[in-house]
Amino acid sequence: MQATENGIQHVNVKFFIKNADAIKMSDAIGVFQKWIQEDKIDDLLIDVADYAQVPEGPGIVLVGHNTLYSLDNNEGRLGVLVNRRTVAEGSNQELVKKEIGKARVICQMLQAEAVFKGKLEFADNELQIIVNDRRLAPNTDETLAALKPDLEAALAETLGAATYSFERNQDPRSRFVVNVKSDKPFTV
Amino acid sequence: MKASNPFWREKILDRIPKNLAEEIDAFETEIKLRKDGKIDEKVFAETRLRRGAYGQRYDNGHRNDGNRTRKLKFPCADLTKGPGTVWDAPGMLRIKLPYGGTTAEQLEMMAELAEEYADGISHVTTRQDWQLHFIHIDDTPTIMRRLAAVGITTREACGNSVRNVTACPCAGVCTTEAFDVTPYAHALTYFLMGHPDCQDFGRKVKPAFSGCAEKACGLVNMHDIGFIAKTRTVNGKVERGFEMYVGGGLGAAPRQAKVLQEFVTEGEILPLSQAIARVFGRLGEKANRSRARVKFLVEKLGIEEFRKLVFEERAILADDPRWTSYLKDIHALDEKPVREDIVAGPEPTDADYKDWRRTNVADQRQPGYHMVEINLPLGDITSDQLRALADICRKYIGDAIRTTVEQNLLLRWVAAADLPALFTDLKSANLASKGAGTIVDITSCPGTDTCKLGTSASRGLAGELMNRLSEKYYSMDEAIKGLKIKISGCFNSCGQHHISDLGFFGVGRMFDGHTVPHFQVVLGGQWDQNGGSYGLGIGAVPSKNIPATVDRLTEAFLKDHKDGERFKDYVERVGKGSIKEMINDLMTIPKHSEDPSFYSDWGDTREYTKDDIGIGECAGELVSSFVFDMTASERLVFEAQLALDKKDVDDAARLAWKAMETAATGMLKLKLPNVPKTTEDVLKHFREQYYDTKLFFDPFAGGKFAGYFFDAWENRAKKHTVESVHTLIEEAGLFAEGCYNCHARMSEKTVKA
Numbered sequence: 001m002q003a004t005e006n007g008i009q010h011v012n013v014k015f016f017i018k019n020a021d022a023i024k025m026s027d028a029i030g031v032f033q034k035w036i037q038e039d040k041i042d043d044l045l046i047d048v049a050d051y052a053q054v055p056e057g058p059g060i061v062l063v064g065h066n067t068l069y070s071l072d073n074n075e076g077r078l079g080v081l082v083n084r085r086t087v088a089e090g091s092n093q094e095l096v097k098k099e100i101g102k103a104r105v106i107c108q109m110l111q112a113e114a115v116f117k118g119k120l121e122f123a124d125n126e127l128q129i130i131v132n133d134r135r136l137a138p139n140t141d142e143t144l145a146a147l148k149p150d151l152e153a154a155l156a157e158t159l160g161a162a163t164y165s166f167e168r169n170q171d172p173r174s175r176f177v178v179n180v181k182s183d184k185p186f187t188v
Numbered sequence: 189m190k191a192s193n194p195f196w197r198e199k200i201l202d203r204i205p206k207n208l209a210e211e212i213d214a215f216e217t218e219i220k221l222r223k224d225g226k227i228d229e230k231v232f233a234e235t236r237l238r239r240g241a242y243g244q245r246y247d248n249g250h251r252n253d254g255n256r257t258r259k260l261k262f263p264c265a266d267l268t269k270g271p272g273t274v275w276d277a278p279g280m281l282r283i284k285l286p287y288g289g290t291t292a293e294q295l296e297m298m299a300e301l302a303e304e305y306a307d308g309i310s311h312v313t314t315r316q317d318w319q320l321h322f323i324h325i326d327d328t329p330t331i332m333r334r335l336a337a338v339g340i341t342t343r344e345a346c347g348n349s350v351r352n353v354t355a356c357p358c359a360g361v362c363t364t365e366a367f368d369v370t371p372y373a374h375a376l377t378y379f380l381m382g383h384p385d386c387q388d389f390g391r392k393v394k395p396a397f398s399g400c401a402e403k404a405c406g407l408v409n410m411h412d413i414g415f416i417a418k419t420r421t422v423n424g425k426v427e428r429g430f431e432m433y434v435g436g437g438l439g440a441a442p443r444q445a446k447v448l449q450e451f452v453t454e455g456e457i458l459p460l461s462q463a464i465a466r467v468f469g470r471l472g473e474k475a476n477r478s479r480a481r482v483k484f485l486v487e488k489l490g491i492e493e494f495r496k497l498v499f500e501e502r503a504i505l506a507d508d509p510r511w512t513s514y515l516k517d518i519h520a521l522d523e524k525p526v527r528e529d530i531v532a533g534p535e536p537t538d539a540d541y542k543d544w545r546r547t548n549v550a551d552q553r554q555p556g557y558h559m560v561e562i563n564l565p566l567g568d569i570t571s572d573q574l575r576a577l578a579d580i581c582r583k584y585i586g587d588a589i590r591t592t593v594e595q596n597l598l599l600r601w602v603a604a605a606d607l608p609a610l611f612t613d614l615k616s617a618n619l620a621s622k623g624a625g626t627i628v629d630i631t632s633c634p635g636t637d638t639c640k641l642g643t644s645a646s647r648g649l650a651g652e653l654m655n656r657l658s659e660k661y662y663s664m665d666e667a668i669k670g671l672k673i674k675i676s677g678c679f680n681s682c683g684q685h686h687i688s689d690l691g692f693f694g695v696g697r698m699f700d701g702h703t704v705p706h707f708q709v710v711l712g713g714q715w716d717q718n719g720g721s722y723g724l725g726i727g728a729v730p731s732k733n734i735p736a737t738v739d740r741l742t743e744a745f746l747k748d749h750k751d752g753e754r755f756k757d758y759v760e761r762v763g764k765g766s767i768k769e770m771i772n773d774l775m776t777i778p779k780h781s782e783d784p785s786f787y788s789d790w791g792d793t794r795e796y797t798k799d800d801i802g803i804g805e806c807a808g809e810l811v812s813s814f815v816f817d818m819t820a821s822e823r824l825v826f827e828a829q830l831a832l833d834k835k836d837v838d839d840a841a842r843l844a845w846k847a848m849e850t851a852a853t854g855m856l857k858l859k860l861p862n863v864p865k866t867t868e869d870v871l872k873h874f875r876e877q878y879y880d881t882k883l884f885f886d887p888f889a890g891g892k893f894a895g896y897f898f899d900a901w902e903n904r905a906k907k908h909t910v911e912s913v914h915t916l917i918e919e920a921g922l923f924a925e926g927c928y929n930c931h932a933r934m935s936e937k938t939v940k941a
Contacts, residue, residue, distance in 0.1 A: 009191035010304075030793040037253045044260060046246060046278065049307055049322070049637065050791045053565040053651045055618035056572065058308040063322055065262060065276065068307060074572065085324075087191045132304055135192035135199070173296055173575055175303060 007092045008137050008147065012083045012130035013103040015188050016123040020078035025052050027115045028060040028071040035062065040109065043067055069106050080107045080122075083132060092147065096129065096154035103127075104158070107188045122188035127159075130177045137176040144168050144178065151180070159186035189324035190305065196330045203337040211343065212336065215239055216329040217823050223267065223275075226826075231819050233270025234809040238349050240282045240342025241328045243270065243805045244321060244638050247277035254794030269325050272803060278322040280638060281306075281331060282345040286377040287355035287370055287397070288316035288591035288598075289521075292578040295589070297338045299571035299578075301331055310574060312567040314631060314684055315394070316354045316591040317345060321638050343381055346805065348389045350380040350465070355397040356405035357590035357598040360523060361552040361559060365399025366417035367428055369406075370521050372457060373397045375514040379458050380465065384863045387813045388469045390480030394437075395461070398718050401431070407593060408718040409445045410436045410687065412482040413461055416718070420451055428454045434464060434494065435486030438681035442722045443483040446491045448498065456502075458511045463501040466861075467494070474810055506862065525601040526586040529556030532604035539662075541611055543622040547669075549607065552600070560599040560610060561624035565654065566632050566647055567595030569619075576617035584610055593684075594631050596624055627664070627671045627742075628657045631684060635677025635694060636789065640802035642677035644694025644705045648790030649734055650675050656735055668742045671755055672715055675707070680804075686722040687713045689755040690738060695728050696798050699777045705731040705789040705796045711741075711759045711767065721756070726768045732786050733774040740770055814931060817854025821847045821924045828917045832910065841908045844920040848897045851927045855884075858931070871901055884930045893919075893926030 017023070029048055036045045043064035051057045059078070061070040065086065072081035082103045088095055111120045129151065131137035137147070144166060155164050162184035169177040201209060215235070222232040249260050262276035269275050283298075298310045298318055305327050306320040313319055323331070332342055344350060353373045360368035376395060380386050386393070395413040398406025408414030414433035419426050432452045436445025452460055464482070471489070473480040486494045514520075535545065548561045562577070569577075581589055581599065588600040602610055614620040623629050630653055633639065635646030653673060661669070676683035676693040685691030691710030696703045706728040713723030729737050744767075749758045759767060777786055789796050824847035831840035849867060852874045857863060859877045864870045874897070878884035884894045896919035908916070 026791075029791065033254060033793045037255055044262060046260060047251065048792075050648070050651070051307075051309060051568065053654065054309065054568050054570060055565075057568070057570045061307050063278065063307070068322075074308070074570065086189060133190065133192050134300060134304065135195050171575070173299070 008095060008131050008133070009087050010084050010132040010136070011095050011099040012081060012128075012132050013096075013099045014072060014079045014081040014128040014130070015103055015107050016077055016079040016126055016128070018121040018123050019119070022119045022121075023078075023116060025059055025071055025073065025078070026050070028110075031110065031113045031115060032060065032062040032069075035109075041069070041106075067102070071110075079128070080110065082106060083130075091150070093150040093154050096151060097158055100127075100154060100158040104188055124185040124188065125182045127180050128177065129180055130175055132175055134175060139169065139172060139174050139176045141168070143176050147176075151178070155180065155182070160184065162186070189326045190330065193327060193330045196333055200333055200337045204333060205336065208336040208341060208343075209333075211239075212329050212332045214820070214823060215332070217827060218819070219326065219329065221823060221826065222269065226822070227819060229268045229270055229273075230809045231811050231815055233273065233805070234347055234811040235816075235819070236269060236325065236328070237347030237805060237809070238344050239328070239332065240284065240345035241269075241323075241325060242280040242282055242346045243273050243640055243802070244278055244280045245636065245640050245642065245800060245802065247274055247279060247640070248272045248802050249274040249277060250800075252794070252797045252799040254797075257797075257799050270805070270809065273805075275325060279325060281320045281323045281328060281342060282313070283318040283320070283335060283340060283342050284345045284352045285316055285318060285340070285591055286353050287359065287373040288357050289370070289374075290589050290591065291338070291587035292581045292589070293587075294338050294340055295574045295578040295581070297334060297340070299574035301334060302574075303571045305331055308571055309568050310571070311634075312564060312569070312591045312595045312597065314593050314595060314633065314682060315352050316357075316593060317352050318591070319634075321634075341381075348391050348810070349393070350383075350386050351392050351394045353377040353380075353395045353397070354406070354411075354593060356399045356403070357592045358405055358550075358559060358600075359397070359399050361554060361557070361600050362399050362405075363551060363553050364403060365553075366419050367399070368522070369397040369399050369415065369417050371514060371518050372415065372430075372454065374521060375510075376458060376461060379510055380461065383462070383465070384813075384857075385462055385465045385469060387816065389465075390472045390474040390810065391477065393465065393468065393482060397430075402717060404687075404715045404718060405593070406718055407684075407687070408433055408436070410438050410442070410684075410719045411445060412437060413464055414445050414718075415452075415457060418451060430454070430457055432457065432460065434498075435483040435491070437481055437483045438684065438686050438722075439481075440478075440679045440681075441483075442681065442686050443487065444722070446486060448491075448495055454515060455512045459502055459505055459508070460498065462505060462508075463498045466501050467497045471497070477810070523586070523588045523601060525554075525557060525603065526582075527584060527601075527603040527606055529603055530605045532607070536608050536611075540615075540620075540622070541608065544611055544620055545607065547622050547626055548620075548624040549602075554601075556604050557600075558602045558604060558607065560602050560607075560614075561592070562597040562599065562614065562619050563621040563624040563629050564596050565621070566630070566650055569597075573617050573619055576613075577619060580610065580613045580617070583613070594625065594629065596629070623658075623661060623669070625672075626669045627673060628654055628661055630654050631672075631674040631688075633676050633682035635675075635683075636792070636800070639677055639682075639804075641680060641804040642694065643696055643798065643801060644677055644707060644731055645789040645791055646675040646677035646683055646692075646694060648792060649692065649707065649731060652790050653735060653738060657738075665746050667749060668746055671742065671745075673738070679708075684719075685710050685713070687715050687719040688723065689713065689715075690741060691723050692734060693725075696796070697728060697730075697777070700780050702780055702787050703796055703798055704777050704787055707731055707734050709737060709771070711764065712756050714754075714756050723756075724764075726764050727771070727775055729771060729774050730777050730786050731789050737771050737774050740774065741767070744770055813857050814854045817850050817857065818924065818927060821851035821854065821920075821927075824850060825917060825921050825924060828913075828920065832913055832917065835910065837908045837910060837913050840913045841916055844913065844916045845900055845904065847920040848900055848923050851924045852897060855927050855930065858934070867901070871898065878930065883934070884926060886926060886929060889926075893923050896920070896923045
């Protein structure tokens with residue numbers, strides 16, 4: 001990993017939805033608009049962007065000042081993604097923990113919404129972690145090796161003790177994207 | 189905003205052209221100065237606009253959440269990036285692609301930037317640019333550097349400048365063109381970019397090239413300056429040239445362009461464009477922004493007088509070798525096929541392939557090769573798609589890629605034998621949607637999604653129509669499939685609704701104590717012949733009734749049109765009155781209590797309001813080139829100080845001198861029609877205009893500050909020390925102050941007179 005004063009930043013976490021066919025992506029527009037009205041998230045919420053028409057795209061995005069929260073359909077896998085944009089304080093491990101925690105809260109909030117109630121199930125053994133900054137975290141084995149202890153510790157603390165395996169996106173043009181699998185189910 | 193911003197410059201500096209690197213450094217310094225309150229917000233606004241950093245909806249710090257308008261409490265507090273534009277509010281970055289030309293490497297860069305700085309989407313505009321949304325201003329210098337490293341600039345993508353030079357995306361491979369307009373569009377782009385004669389406009393200037401008069405691709409009729417390729421034979425020799433147009437434009441007051449001259453030789457198009465720029469810069473409206481386009485000047489003067497002034501101006505222009513130097517290497521940009529013209533085998537017979545083949549593939553002028561249009565939904569493409577497309581392009585066509593004014597991408601030089609495999613590869617990247625250029629390929633501006641001026645949700649409506657029409661596509665009659673739908677979020681026509689069969693632009697109407705989103709229905713426009721005629725509004729229909737309106741009008745056309753009759757001709761024959769009758773019932777609005785859905789817009793669950801409409805930045809800020817030069821001079825003084833802090837004495841001296849020269853040049857622009865080209869000329873003219881006349885003399889200091897300028901030049905060979913450079917920087921600052929004071933005295937005199 002590139003050594004920098006700041007360590008990693010801009011951590012993204014995505015929890016995958018198991019039953020994507022059961023929900024309508026555009027229903028998230030109304031939910032996100034309501035969250036803005038009700039100040040439901042501790043962030044300055046700005047707007048909702050609708051990319052439902054783009055196949056395997058960013059889906060519906062709740063634009064916050066610090067973070068983008070989305071019902072994301074990249075790679076054709078619907079999920080809840082949090083994308084930290086501003087710089088945050090903390091060690092690498094703390095930053096990963098923070099974003100996993102934030103993504104879980106968003107998942108739970110969506111599950112509690114009337115329009116998704118009883119319909120939204122999340123995969124309990126898989127998630128995706130991205131460092132959305134090619135300069136700070138090039139997509140290499142070295143970055144994975146350097147980050148792995150922090151990722152493992154953050155995952156154990158937030159999702160429970162388990163063996164976590166990491167599969168890095170092998171396209172050198174990609175951001176640092178790892179699909180994480182757990183040998184034990186976790187609760188989102 | 190991004191933690192990595194400080195680390196990018198050194199990594200990629202060797203890949204950035206020196207002039208671009210310096211410009212971006214300067215912009216970064218201006219950002220710092222603005223944050224320190226050392227640049228006026230208006231000046232900074234125009235500065236960033238001329239670098240492509242545009243505003244976005246809600247950047248005034250307010251948003252209606254459907255119940256009430258709320259203040260968006262950004263952490264930057266009162267810091268602004270322009271009048272009423274909050275620093276931390278997300279903005280848009282417009283990225284210029286001259287004639288829509290792009291490469292596989294550039295597609296990959298767009299993918300990176302959209303992921304890291306925007307919301308994951310790259311958007312193709314109706315003027316062949318890229319746009320990224322939700323960008324933080326602090327990230328823009330890094331984004332610009334990364335773009336510059338792959339040969340892209342954002343310079344003059346917005347603001348009161350010459351905007352992207354667009355051109356027919358089929359240029360060079362088209363079956364109807366007179367010749368390839370690409371090298372001419374390229375030459376005009378880089379000739380006018382940053383040209384001193386293009387820095388003092390009241391508003392923007394949009395040029396366009398077309399290879400022929402018949403088709404639409406270049407849309408010359410709606411541009412400020414337009415060129416249609418033509419040839420003529422003189423003494424048995426074929427000469428290339430252009431029919432040159434001026435004064436076209438859409439917007440709230442659309443005008444068809446007028447012929448400036450029927451045949452302008454290829455060597456004359458650059459000087460004549462320069463002459464137009466000078467006439468527009470000198471006589472164009474400045475105070476009234478809504479009348480500050482070339483079309484209004486042409487209208488005010490009359491085309492004959494405008495033409496006379498342009499040719500008079502042309503006659504006195506000092507020769508510039510760039511006018512014709514590019515002609516020596518006119519084939520430098522020619523594309524070559526990556527794949528051989530091998531004999532094609534039998535093509536697949538499945539419906540998907542056949543539909544795509546029919547609507548998205550066209551023959552090239554070169555036998556055995558085809559153009560393939562990628563139909564992007566509302567101009568949007570994801571980063572994964574961009575990377576997949578880069579791979580596909582490298583495999584089949586190399587860098588022969590263009591963006592189109594219908595928000596699509598065009599792949600050129602596809603060998604006939606490759607079409608089936610290309611289709612399969614595009615399909616696996618979700619890029620093989622059929623129906624390019626048909627009724628399902630709807631053009632839309634950003635509208636209320638991100639535009640400060642948007643009145644209605646043009647993208648929301650376009651998405652809804654796209655879904656509904658796509659479902660019916662297979663059962664649709666060919667006459668309907670061939671129609672075009674174009675939607676703008678307001679009357680400004682960025683969605684080009686005037687030149688569409690079915691055009692719509694957003695408006696609001698009060699009813700039952702609420703504002704209801706509507707679209708004005710525009711009929712009678714013509715896409716062909718470079719946007720040959722403009723449609724007119726026949727009435728406003730509530731947004732939620734637009735899909736029914738489209739059904740009603742297309743069904744009537746299908747039933748009543750004559751063989752081969754175009755929609756525009758059908759509208760004329762039947763009459764707009766009768767057509768309005770057909771949709772009258774759709775213009776009524778149910779009461780809020782009966783159907784509240786009418787009171788929200790497409791893709792937005794909030795109750796509709798016009799409270800969020802802001803002040804647009806299309807017009808930029810009116811900042812004279814004197815103010816720009818003085819701002820640059822002050823920045824250079826600041827940079828000289830930074831160099832001195834690093835003990836780089838020589839660089840500090842160079843920057844201090846440059847600061848003085850820049851300020852003096854700004855002063856000379858107030859007096860001379862042509863900017864002196866050499867330092868010696870700047871000194872000579874400054875002495876004649878300001879020193880010998882005592883105009884520069886301060887009531888207390890006399891000519892002392894001008895003396896600093898002259899002395900600095902006299903002592904240029906002197907070896908500087910930290911101390912002497914310190915003095916030089918101080919004197920550069922005082923000379924700049926002297927320029928400001930002199931300008932103020934001159935302005936006061938003018939006001940009194």
